[in-house]
Amino acid sequence: MIEIAIVAGLILLNGVFAMSELAVVSASKPLLRSMSERGQRGASAALALAEQPGRFLSTVQVGITLIGIVAGAFSGATLGGSLAEALYAAGLPETASSALGYGGVVAIITYLQVVIGELVPKQFALRNAEAIACLVASPMATLSRIAAPVVWLLDASTRLIFRILGMSETNEDTVTEEEIKSMVAQAAETGVIERDEKRMIAGVLRLSDRRARSVMTPRTDVELMMFDEDFTVLQAQLNKARHSRVPIASEDSDNIIGVLVMREYFAAQPKDHRALKRLLRTPQVVPDTMGALDVLDTLRQADFPLALVLDEYGHFEGIVTPADILEAIAGVFKSDLDDNEDDEAVRREDGSWLLAGSLTADELADRLGLDLPEKRDYQTLAGFIIDHMQHIPATGEVLEHEGWRFEVVDMDGRRVDKVLAAPLPIAPLL
Known part of the structure; x- marks a missing residue:
């Protein structure tokens, strides 16, 4: 029983290292910085580890490697031998009982180490990375100091290989606009923010690109x-x-x-x-x-x-x-529209859109999911239509673009006033 308890303890300790590794690596540095400024315990230590990933990952690897070696050797020498003796006593040939004993223990320990020592702890880490990072940061920092010579050697070796390959050791701590948009979209889908909030945030982000x-x-x-x-x-x-x-x-x-x-x-x-x-x-x-x-x-x-x-x-x-x-x-505010004007974008029951020619190109891209070039000579839907047709359209003319059918349904003199946008049917696969 003592042997089983020791092996179980080693597997759980491996899980702690795996959970710590993923929690610190995936934790948001801006959020950790904010938590540190609020005085949350462990946040400063977690931020320090996150900003020196080479030393931290080397520390974790030292721990996981040692646990793997000890668990493998101990389980093979004790549990494997005990199981082999039990199988031999049960009547199996010595060669078969030895192979099944040691092989069976290795298979079971490997399975438990993968599930309990890796997968489950990492799932926990992904659910609340910042809180777990704060919890494990201080013990990991202490271990890093204890194993400093080995950690330094591993970290230096890693940095040397990166230099030889001409690569930076770590990625810059930057967040792209696309990542922000993705996070905002995900937050809107899960109900963390309202859809109107998502539209306004998108509007703010677009403002820097507009003229x-x-x-x-x-x-x-x-x-x-x-x-x-x-x-x-x-x-x-x-x-x-x-x-x-x-x-x-x-x-x-x-x-x-x-x-x-x-x-x-x-x-x-x-x-x-x-x-x-x-x-x-x-x-x-x-x-x-x-x-x-x-x-x-x-x-x-x-x-x-x-x-x-x-x-x-x-x-x-x-x-x-x-x-x-x-x-x-x-x-657009409704009060800003003329009495004879409707909303700039009205979705109909069949999935099509009735759009005003004055609808901005950015809003058009957001509504229909179009991929419009950043540098373009038009600013509105009317300009988009004219740019692609290369002439002033007449009522009834049609443009097909990126899976959408745009029909000019009303002209105000020479100005495109209303456009009906309908999704094109998806061609069947042969």
Whole structure:
């Protein structure tokens, strides 16, 4: 019985080493760092081990190797001999009883070591890596100091081989955007975060890749008014304005002389052009290629948070406000849609989508799972359609792309207004 207890103890100790190895290696360093800052016991030691994986893995390997040698030798010498004697006493030939005795013990010990000493502990480690890492870190650090000469030799040998192969010993401690997106998607699938939260997080991540042109309100949707109009006519137009801020141009629609805040206009009730001009606010001016995050920073520091977007030729392309940045993250608000507009993306019962031509390309990719190039000459679904067709489409024209059928169902003049996107049927396997 004592022999069985010793072997069982060695198998369990092997399990502790296996669990410690996987827990420390798979634990999140940022989370361990946060736990350490909160003063959680063992977190600092676990973080130190995780940041020196070579020494830690060498320590674990020393332990597992020694346990394997001791368990194999001890079980063979004691349990194997005892089982062989029992089989011989039961009437088996000496050669057969010896082979079955030692072979049987080795098979059983190997099975128990794989299941109880490896697989089960590693499953435990994967379930709560950070907590287990904190628990085992201090004993492992102590063992590393005790076995320092052997650990140093193994670690140095490993580093030497990596240098010979021209490889770095460890991967950089970085998290890619794709990994973040994958984690967010998994969290949404398991219910840890809401699906709307997932969409907003995706919007925030996309913001760094977007340009001013892709977040602005385009010129065609801007309520632009000409300062040179007869004041009575201009006043009548302003009184019917649908937006809270109205750009005012002079002589040419590209020459914006200021932006009128309608609340201030109605409060002041100017009687002529001169009085009206005193009310105009000076907006920021940004190029259409400026990054969305830089645009946000510009708006944050501006006294008047509205920016005119100009192209490389100085032509007025649209405006950007904090509301446009929020819309890029959270989506379009229903109150911002015109009375005759529907939502930009409506899913139908048959799995198809009725999409607005103004739907951003990023939102299109998210909705339909398309793989769009990062560098592209279009920012909207309408631009996507025109870019692939290479001409202004007519109502009823169809484009097939990445398993989807895009049909232009409505044109607003020369602008793509509505598109019906339906999944293409999957071809049967031959």
